[in-house]
Amino acid sequence: xxRAPGGRPxxxxxxFGLLGHVLALRAGCSYEQxxxxxxxxxxxxxxxxxxxxxxAGERFAQGHSRRGRPVPHWDLxxxxxxxxxxxxxxxxxxxxxxxxxxxxxxxxxxxGADACAAMATPRRVRGGAGLDxxxxxx
Numbered sequence: 001x002x003r004a005p006g007g008r009p010x011x012x013x014x015x016f017g018l019l020g021h022v023l024a025l026r027a028g029c030s031y032e033q034x035x036x037x038x039x040x041x042x043x044x045x046x047x048x049x050x051x052x053x054x055x056a057g058e059r060f061a062q063g064h065s066r067r068g069r070p071v072p073h074w075d076l077x078x079x080x081x082x083x084x085x086x087x088x089x090x091x092x093x094x095x096x097x098x099x100x101x102x103x104x105x106x107x108x109x110x111x112g113a114d115a116c117a118a119m120a121t122p123r124r125v126r127g128g129a130g131l132d133x134x135x136x137x138x
Contacts, residue, residue: 013082020081031080043098048087050080060086 003010024031032050040048052060052073063071076084087095 014079017076017079017082021079023081031084035085043095045087045091045095048085048091048095050077050084050086052086059088 020031024034027034029037036049039045047056060073063073065071074083076082
């Protein structure tokens with residue numbers, strides 16, 4: 001540890017990676033399948049996921065180090081919730097517009113409008129109720 005317990009905290013993605021892993025375990029599928037089923041498919045986000053298809057590689061932005069040298073893409077498969085999602089600007093803009101209730105809802109697949117509303121509703125897992133347990137006001 002770089003600091004004594006109780007000192008100034010440092011940001012870490014570990015908690016989000018662990019959360020993604022636990023949610024996927026609870027749902028009985030991989031993190032990528034969970035995100036695809038619950039978010040991407042209902043909202044018609046065609047170019048968002050953990051895996052980058054081979055034919056999309058040429059559209060994938062090259063990462064660089066602080067010194068401007070090309071670096072390999074990260075593989076966060078074990079803790080995908082920490083930042084393994086890859087997307088296009090078009091999908092990100094679509095997601096943002098849907099979050100603000102703007103944009104054309106027509107491309108949203110069946111259940112997509114419900115998925116948008118669900119994302120704005122606080123939720124938590126309680127006593128085996130599953131991933132869909134409403135927060136009940138807390």
